[in-house]
Amino acid sequence: xxxxxxxxxxxxxxxxxxxxxxxLSVRLRYLFLIATVFGGSYIIISLSNYTNIxxxxxxxxxxxxxxxxxxxxxxxxxxxxxxxxxKGCSIxxxxxxxxxxxxxxxxxRGIKQCPNTNKALLNNNxxxxxxxxENKQHYNISDERIFSCCYRAxxxxxxxxxxxxxxxxxxxxxxxxxxxxxxxxxxDEFVRVSCNFDSIEVYQQxxxxxxxxxxxxxxxxxxxxxxxxxxxxxxxxxxxxxxxxLNFHRTMPKTLQFLKTRGAVELLGYxxxxxxxxxxxxxxxxxxxxxxxxxxxxxxxxxxxxxCPFVWEWFKQSxxxxxxxxxxxxxxxxxxxxxxxxxTPTDYYIHTFIHEAEKYSGKIKDFNSYLCMxxxxxxxxxxxYIENLTLALKSSKLFGFFWEITMSHDYLxxxxxxxxxxxxLLNRLDASKxxxxxxxxxxxxxxxxxxxxxxTKQGRLEERLPFVYILTPHSFxxxxxxxxxxxxxxxxRLTTPFDLHETLNDxxxxxxxxxxxxxxxxxxxxxxxxxxxxxxxxxxxxxxxMAGIDDHWCTCHRGKKLSTNxxxxxxAAAHLVRExxxxxxxxxxxxxxxxxELVDITEMEVGTPREKEIGWRExxxxxxxxxxxxxxxxxxxxxxxxxxLAGTISRLNLxxxxxxCIHNYQxxxxxxxx
Ligand SMILES: *[C@@H]1O[C@H](CO)[C@@H](O)[C@H](O)[C@H]1NC(C)=O
Ligand SMILES: *[C@@H]1O[C@H](CO)[C@@H](O)[C@H](O)[C@H]1NC(C)=O
Ligand SMILES: *[C@@H]1O[C@H](CO)[C@@H](O)[C@H](O)[C@H]1NC(C)=O
Ligand SMILES: *[C@@H]1O[C@H](CO)[C@@H](O)[C@H](O)[C@H]1NC(C)=O
Ligand SMILES: *[C@@H]1O[C@H](CO)[C@@H](O)[C@H](O)[C@H]1NC(C)=O
Numbered sequence: 001x002x003x004x005x006x007x008x009x010x011x012x013x014x015x016x017x018x019x020x021x022x023x024l025s026v027r028l029r030y031l032f033l034i035a036t037v038f039g040g041s042y043i044i045i046s047l048s049n050y051t052n053i054x055x056x057x058x059x060x061x062x063x064x065x066x067x068x069x070x071x072x073x074x075x076x077x078x079x080x081x082x083x084x085x086x087k088g089c090s091i092x093x094x095x096x097x098x099x100x101x102x103x104x105x106x107x108x109r110g111i112k113q114c115p116n117t118n119k120a121l122l123n124n125n126x127x128x129x130x131x132x133x134e135n136k137q138h139y140n141i142s143d144e145r146i147f148s149c150c151y152r153a154x155x156x157x158x159x160x161x162x163x164x165x166x167x168x169x170x171x172x173x174x175x176x177x178x179x180x181x182x183x184x185x186x187x188d189e190f191v192r193v194s195c196n197f198d199s200i201e202v203y204q205q206x207x208x209x210x211x212x213x214x215x216x217x218x219x220x221x222x223x224x225x226x227x228x229x230x231x232x233x234x235x236x237x238x239x240x241x242x243x244x245x246l247n248f249h250r251t252m253p254k255t256l257q258f259l260k261t262r263g264a265v266e267l268l269g270y271x272x273x274x275x276x277x278x279x280x281x282x283x284x285x286x287x288x289x290x291x292x293x294x295x296x297x298x299x300x301x302x303x304x305x306x307x308c309p310f311v312w313e314w315f316k317q318s319x320x321x322x323x324x325x326x327x328x329x330x331x332x333x334x335x336x337x338x339x340x341x342x343x344t345p346t347d348y349y350i351h352t353f354i355h356e357a358e359k360y361s362g363k364i365k366d367f368n369s370y371l372c373m374x375x376x377x378x379x380x381x382x383x384x385y386i387e388n389l390t391l392a393l394k395s396s397k398l399f400g401f402f403w404e405i406t407m408s409h410d411y412l413x414x415x416x417x418x419x420x421x422x423x424x425l426l427n428r429l430d431a432s433k434x435x436x437x438x439x440x441x442x443x444x445x446x447x448x449x450x451x452x453x454x455x456t457k458q459g460r461l462e463e464r465l466p467f468v469y470i471l472t473p474h475s476f477x478x479x480x481x482x483x484x485x486x487x488x489x490x491x492x493r494l495t496t497p498f499d500l501h502e503t504l505n506d507x508x509x510x511x512x513x514x515x516x517x518x519x520x521x522x523x524x525x526x527x528x529x530x531x532x533x534x535x536x537x538x539x540x541x542x543x544x545x546m547a548g549i550d551d552h553w554c555t556c557h558r559g560k561k562l563s564t565n566x567x568x569x570x571x572a573a574a575h576l577v578r579e580x581x582x583x584x585x586x587x588x589x590x591x592x593x594x595x596x597e598l599v600d601i602t603e604m605e606v607g608t609p610r611e612k613e614i615g616w617r618e619x620x621x622x623x624x625x626x627x628x629x630x631x632x633x634x635x636x637x638x639x640x641x642x643x644x645l646a647g648t649i650s651r652l653n654l655x656x657x658x659x660x661c662i663h664n665y666q667x668x669x670x671x672x673x674x
Pocket of ligand 1: 125127
């Protein structure tokens with residue numbers, strides 16, 4: 001993978017702790033350089049102009065700047081300078097270990113272990129719970145006769161009177177104790193076990209089971225019964241809250257590696273559409289903005305979500321089992337300052353379980369959430385459940401929405417703790433061949449929203465660019481090749497949760513994405529539609545506005561053309577020429593280049609300028625040099641202390657025979673043979 005080439009120079013000896021006066025001298029040095037290349041004609045530049053942006057001219061959407069130069073020509077350098085680069089949206093290149101970010105990345109050594117790890121008094125498999133007699137010593141259990149455990153199943157009672165009660169979703173009913181002192185056979189979904197020694201409770205734990213339930217069809221459609229004949233894939237969505245694309249790369253490298261080797265498609269231009277979880281999940285699960293809920297299915301804050309047509313309803317009607325699973329109840333997506341569901345939304349719904357487990361066995365409250373259910377991490381409860389549920393429903397189809405919150409929600413580096421567990425789970429799903437019949441979507445809702453990293457420009461961009469991976473089985477890639485090819489294409493298009501919603505819609509009935517239908521639909525695409533299925537070609541000219549992304553969240557560069565005689569322009573052009581010459585320096589057969597014309601300079605801005613930001617400014621500069629009239633384009637970053645090249649330098653016109661004397665493919669672009 002290639003990343004931004006940091007400024008090679010360093011020859012300036014500029015330290016990051018620049019004082020005003022040294023920065024002035026640096027600037028003057030550039031001016032001197034410029035003076036020579038411009039033949040002295042621009043040497044008089046008012047330094048006060050340096051910070052004055054009044055010369056910024058008309059705002060243009062980058063990429064359609066009207067220049068005759070085809071900026072898409074140099075595809076080989078595209079990876080390095082842009083995350084995505086389309087007609088409608090360019091997102092700057094970001095390096096996961098950018099200088100401004102590096103210092104925030106470290107393993108969270110301070111994270112507390114769950115209490116009594118390795119000292120659990122009980123263990124379980126899919127059918128039994130038993131006492132770990134060897135661990136009794138840790139609880140001072142000395143006498144067998146006065147030791148016993150109480151197995152209590154609990155459940156979500158169905159009949160409810162007061163649908164408006166804020167506690168509606170937390171309702172619970174416990175069954176009577178069944179006592180055991182060695183092991184017990186399990187026949188319930190949710191179980192709480194407490195163990196007493198000498199009439200004192202010494203241990204308590206919650207157990208979550210994934211029984212095979214009888215299929216209850218919703219409504220009266222004929223599809224449900226005919227599912228058996230139809231081709232269908234399980235659809236498994238695994239969310240990890242608050243993880244940007246690059247933070248996923250940094251903190252979960254093993255999981256990333258798994259996805260990469262299996263050929264998962266990564267959405268590089270996936271832009272969030274709202275601040276936190278809720279306004280990003282509603283577009284994904286309902287296809288509407290949170291602000292549109294009021295007029296649709298969620299009339300007031302006191303409402304429950306029962307009347308909202310979530311995606312799982314479609315799958316249900318199409319004969320799928322459904323699951324809605326989060327590892328937190330207190331800050332659950334539907335329960336944090338909201339009333340959740342009155343009815344039970346899906347076949348498998350564990351809110352009741354998590355609520356009780358948090359209440360009685362929640363341990364290590366770290367900022368917003370309990371990390372542990374006694375000796376077990378809540379995220380691990382979730383992962384085990386995914387595995388067990390997929391096993392239980394192996395011969396049926398499952399649509400599952402599984403959302404992890406507890407570990408990742410508040411801290412940039414905590415996802416590191418989960419990496420191995422996610423990798424293990426995915427490996428097991430792979431080994432059991434479950435992934436052969438499954439579309440797996442691994443994603444987040446946004447990046448980390450607070451902490452020091454947010455005051456860097458990259459942190460601000462990362463917050464708006466969550467990760468998304470879509471893993472499809474080989475049979476899918478073959479049979480639905482047109483759809484799959486579009487998905488790959490869209491990896492580098494501007495995309496949103498609204499698109500994912502449409503994508504899920506397409507998976508309900510695979511007829512939608514058969515090749516001939518994809519071709520037909522692709523040709524008739526309605527470019528300004530807010531959500532476009534990722535199985536169709538998302539238009540290259542899509543802008544944030546077309547995609548329903550508010551300016552504030554938009555990570556697309558907006559180009560503001562600068563005057564070519566602005567001080568930024570002169571500095572940037574000089575730096576560009578200097579970088580060219582630095583590369584050519586040792587190749588004495590190449591002529592030293594000088595600036596002949598500053599063709600174009602555009603400042604790349606991201607989102608609204610309202611938000612104060614620390615970090616770099618970025619300029620796209622096009623110059624013509626002599627000898628040879630080469631036209632070069634590059635992105636240059638101006639940090640507080642220096643100019644540097646972001647990525648490589650593109651050549652926009654042909655070099656023909658000019659560089660015969662050199663054989664390095666990169667330098668061929670730049671060298672003018674003497
Ligand atoms: C679960 O554990 C019980 C008791 O140890 C054992 O009899 C049973 O075979 C185990 N079941 C599975 C599926 O491993
Ligand atoms: C669920 O899966 C995990 C991991 O395989 C296993 O250890 C656990 O016993 C299972 N739990 C239940 C309740 O089936
Ligand atoms: C067990 O007994 C020891 C010694 O009396 C005591 O220090 C310890 O706290 C007890 N542990 C528990 C879990 O009660
Ligand atoms: C975007 O491209 C589509 C074709 O993909 C075209 O129909 C539409 O007019 C273009 N829109 C703009 C604003 O350029
Ligand atoms: C840039 O050049 C134009 C004429 O081409 C002139 O009007 C303008 O004042 C110059 N701006 C600066 C900052 O020198």
